[in-house]
Amino acid sequence: MLIERDAQGYLHDPDAWTWDFSERVALELGLELHDEHRQLIELVRRFYRQFGYAPSSRPLIRYAQQELSPSFDSLILAQHFPGRSASLLAKVAGLPKPPHCL
Numbered sequence: 638m639l640i641e642r643d644a645q646g647y648l649h650d651p652d653a654w655t656w657d658f659s660e661r662v663a664l665e666l667g668l669e670l671h672d673e674h675r676q677l678i679e680l681v682r683r684f685y686r687q688f689g690y691a692p693s694s695r696p697l698i699r700y701a702q703q704e705l706s707p708s709f710d711s712l713i714l715a716q717h718f719p720g721r722s723a724s725l726l727a728k729v730a731g732l733p734k735p736p737h738c739l
Contacts, residue, residue, distance in 0.1 A: 647727065647734050651685065654731030662729050670729075674717050678730045680704060691732035694723040 640658055641649040646665075648654060659678055663670045670678075684692050684700050692700065694711060701709040711722070718725040723735050 645728075645734060648731040651682075651732050654682070658731055659729050662731075666725065666729070668718070668729070674729075676705070677701070677714070677717055677726060681726050681730045681732065685730075685732050691727040691730075691735040692723060693735040697723050697726070697735075 640653050640655075643649060646662070648658065656675075660670060663674070668674070680701060681691065681697065683704075684697065694714065698709060698711055698714060701714070714722045714726075718729070727733065727735050
């Protein structure tokens with residue numbers, strides 16, 4: 638089954654997301670998903686279901702501090718999703734591009 642993405646690679650329909658999709662997109666982006674990546678993917682998808690949008694870095698970090706660990710910070714996020722971290726995570730998680738992300 639073909640899963641449609643926009644010109645930037647974001648999934649058109651977040652409900653069409655699967656773990657296979659995340660694995661495929663991660664490979665395209667040069668990432669190998671490990672347990673920590675999967676935990677962040679689940680976290681950002683939970684945020685999306687709760688608030689109705691994919692978070693940019695600051696709200697994502699605050700949410701991760703509440704849900705995962707108070708010591709979670711931008712460096713931890715960047716270790717797993719380097720570069721435009723929130724944007725990259727949303728893409729791999731099958732979510733729309735976060736607002737305010739380039």
